[in-house]
Amino acid sequence: MTGLLEVTELSKLFPAGGGPGSWARFKRRYSSGPNNLPMVHAVDEVSFAIGKAEAIGLVGESGCGKSTLVRALTRLIDVSGGSIKLGDRELSLKAARVFARDRDRARIQMVFQDAGEGINPRFNAFDAIADPLRRLRKLRGKPLRERIETAARRCGLPLELLSRYPHQLSGGQRARVGIARAIAVEPELLVLDEPTAALDVSVQVVILQLLQRLKRDLGISYLFVSHDLSVVRLICDRVLVMYLGKIVETGPAAEVFAHPLHPYTQTLVAAVPRLHRDASERLRLIGEPMSPIDPDPNVCRFYGRCPRGMETCQAAMPALRRFGERHVACHFAEDLLPRS
Amino acid sequence: MTAPALSVEALCVEFRTRSGIVHALDNVSFTVGKGETIAIVGESGSGKSVTAYAVMGILDPAGRVTAGRAMLGDLDLLAATPGQLAEVRGRNIAMIFQNPRTALNPIRRVGRQIADVLIRHGKLTRKAAAAAAVEMLRAVGITDPARRAKSYPFEMSGGMCQRVMIAIALAAKPSLLIADEPTTGLDVTTQAVIMDLIGDLAQKLGMATIFITHDLALAGQRASRIVVMHAGHVIETASTKELFANPRHPYTAELIAATPDSATSLEALAAIPGALPDLRRADLPPCRYSERCTRKTERCTQPLPRAAPNASHLVACWNPLPARSIETANVSAA
Numbered sequence: 001m002t003g004l005l006e007v008t009e010l011s012k013l014f015p016a017g018g019g020p021g022s023w024a025r026f027k028r029r030y031s032s033g034p035n036n037l038p039m040v041h042a043v044d045e046v047s048f049a050i051g052k053a054e055a056i057g058l059v060g061e062s063g064c065g066k067s068t069l070v071r072a073l074t075r076l077i078d079v080s081g082g083s084i085k086l087g088d089r090e091l092s093l094k095a096a097r098v099f100a101r102d103r104d105r106a107r108i109q110m111v112f113q114d115a116g117e118g119i120n121p122r123f124n125a126f127d128a129i130a131d132p133l134r135r136l137r138k139l140r141g142k143p144l145r146e147r148i149e150t151a152a153r154r155c156g157l158p159l160e161l162l163s164r165y166p167h168q169l170s171g172g173q174r175a176r177v178g179i180a181r182a183i184a185v186e187p188e189l190l191v192l193d194e195p196t197a198a199l200d201v202s203v204q205v206v207i208l209q210l211l212q213r214l215k216r217d218l219g220i221s222y223l224f225v226s227h228d229l230s231v232v233r234l235i236c237d238r239v240l241v242m243y244l245g246k247i248v249e250t251g252p253a254a255e256v257f258a259h260p261l262h263p264y265t266q267t268l269v270a271a272v273p274r275l276h277r278d279a280s281e282r283l284r285l286i287g288e289p290m291s292p293i294d295p296d297p298n299v300c301r302f303y304g305r306c307p308r309g310m311e312t313c314q315a316a317m318p319a320l321r322r323f324g325e326r327h328v329a330c331h332f333a334e335d336l337l338p339r340s
Numbered sequence: 341m342t343a344p345a346l347s348v349e350a351l352c353v354e355f356r357t358r359s360g361i362v363h364a365l366d367n368v369s370f371t372v373g374k375g376e377t378i379a380i381v382g383e384s385g386s387g388k389s390v391t392a393y394a395v396m397g398i399l400d401p402a403g404r405v406t407a408g409r410a411m412l413g414d415l416d417l418l419a420a421t422p423g424q425l426a427e428v429r430g431r432n433i434a435m436i437f438q439n440p441r442t443a444l445n446p447i448r449r450v451g452r453q454i455a456d457v458l459i460r461h462g463k464l465t466r467k468a469a470a471a472a473a474v475e476m477l478r479a480v481g482i483t484d485p486a487r488r489a490k491s492y493p494f495e496m497s498g499g500m501c502q503r504v505m506i507a508i509a510l511a512a513k514p515s516l517l518i519a520d521e522p523t524t525g526l527d528v529t530t531q532a533v534i535m536d537l538i539g540d541l542a543q544k545l546g547m548a549t550i551f552i553t554h555d556l557a558l559a560g561q562r563a564s565r566i567v568v569m570h571a572g573h574v575i576e577t578a579s580t581k582e583l584f585a586n587p588r589h590p591y592t593a594e595l596i597a598a599t600p601d602s603a604t605s606l607e608a609l610a611a612i613p614g615a616l617p618d619l620r621r622a623d624l625p626p627c628r629y630s631e632r633c634t635r636k637t638e639r640c641t642q643p644l645p646r647a648a649p650n651a652s653h654l655v656a657c658w659n660p661l662p663a664r665s666i667e668t669a670n671v672s673a674a
Binding site for chain 1: 383384483497498527528529530531532533536554555556557558560561584594595596598599600601602603605606607609610611612615
């Protein structure tokens with residue numbers, strides 16, 4: 001598979017603590033270097049690749065760094081280290097503010113979680129979809145209208161709804177506007193941040209099927225962020241599981257869902273409610289995750305919550321190791337592999 | 341069966357709005373046995389939350405109960421005076437709201453918010469209530485409860501806020517708990533833990549639980565019976581096993597088919613055609629699903645069939661899907 005996006009050892013750290021006017025903020029501004037401040041390791045040396053026309057799922061609980069990773073990838077924020085390569089172009093070096101007007105800006109687009117809040121309430125659907133076309137493709141007049149109508153038609157949005165404002169649209173229609181806006185500039189990578197989280201199951205199905213069709217017709221790659229594994233399983237080819245800034249497991253979506261290897265993935269899969277199974281399989285995650293502020297680099301991030309935790313886990317951070325098509329960051333992954 | 345913990349009979353609720361009267365609930369009936377867990381399932385706008393709010397007497401001022409009874413023991417909650425309701429709420433019925441961050445008071449320490457309930461309903465002194473509040477926090481699995489009791493809601497994670505809500509709801513040991521989408525917005529892992537907690541405490545206290553959700557799979561895991569709602573109607577009620585194995589109402593069957601878990605590929609998932617009818621219409625058909633329904637017949641324009649009161653599987657449909665087993669022969673039509 002030809003690569004589209006390659007991410008290598010990407011990190012994003014935030015200085016911890018300190019609201020406006022606080023002592024920490026004062027210190028940050030006037031101290032000699034940023035190194036003496038506690039840092040939140042939101043994304044910690046994450047590497048992965050996305051192929052052309054491939055759909056990758058990114059799952060993990062809230063606070064694990066999914067959104068930070070996505071925001072860094074879409075270059076809405078600056079990165080602390082590592083590289084993001086789109087084709088042969090290195091994206092991580094430009095400041096986010098500069099990248100907003102870059103010629104490659106249109107190649108990565110994003111669909112936000114709640115389309116109701118992601119669309120300017122003072123823009124009608126037409127203007128919402130037109131905004132990126134005007135800014136990035138400099139389209140005006142008739143060609144603009146044509147592009148918008150094509151995008152709307154692709155997303156199953158009736159053209160007469162284009163003059164409506166977000167509050168006049170239903171949840172499913174808003175989701176369609178959000179998707180139409182993102183695909184209008186013909187991106188190569190579409191980042192979807194829980195696009196169906198706010199929708200009812202019946203609407204969710206329609207939107208997922210729409211996304212599937214768009215992917216097939218336009219050949220776009222997807223990075224699909226969700227905490228709903230049963231949705232990821234259906235739409236994604238591969239899945240990345242994240243825990244506290246680290247990728248702990250990757251692999252083909254169906255396999256990860258059927259035979260999770262990392263203990264965290266196992267609890268995640270066990271927690272998904274299933275129709276024809278009761279909750280008696282008690283594999284539960286206890287306690288809260290460890291603090292992301294300057295975590296010990298030699299301790300597994302999952303230690304303390306992990307049912308298997310042993311001394312080795314406290315002595316060395318497990319590396320992401322390869323097992324066939326899958327990668328697992330656990331010292332005990334061998335024991336968990338299905339016997340074949 | 342012994343007397344139910346709560347029995348809702350023919351509840352009708354309307355909302356007066358500028359653009360007309362919204363017929364939000366029509367003839368909603370269900371019962372919850374003592375110590376039983378039931379789930380009310382439906383899409384947004386189906387009237388799940390309105391049912392809970394009406395029972396609790398906390399409907400929006402624009403809402404009005406036009407008919408029906410909600411019997412909690414001998415007390416009709418819908419006809420009770422504000423004073424009677426204030427005695428019952430918190431002590432006999434408690435509710436967990438959808439968004440714990442907005443439901444908690446942002447400027448009071450969480451320990452105080454739990455103690456408030458204990459002082460009001462447990463007749464404890466301030467000091468005893470503060471100590472009991474810490475014990476409640478321990479009971480809902482918060483680590484270091486003495487310190488956490490002094491925190492404000494914004495200092496806690498979503499899962500912890502939900503635990504605090506549960507502690508408040510259960511402080512006076514109510515006999516009925518209404519949980520309105522208690523885990524929406526929480527992670528699946530936290531959701532499982534919170535649902536376990538509610539289940540365990542309900543069992544320990546012998547408490548009946550009404551669990552409102554849009555997630556059919558989650559409802560199936562936790563409730564012994566499921567009430568399916570659509571556009572203000574209860575369209576099907578059955579035991580969980582029976583409902584999944586043998587859905588009779590076309591809408592229930594569609595809902596099960598649309599749940600991602602049930603499919604192996606996206607193509608196999610079925611979308612439900614159409615949308616909820618506009619509940620402001622004066623000419624709402626007797627069956628509010630009929631305009632989306634693929635099994636519509638001429639009889640569907642007649643008033644909905646009334647179910648036999650003691651049947652275990654109730655369907656409000658003239659042309660239900662055929663039963664797959666003989667056990668469901670007691671499905672009734674007029």
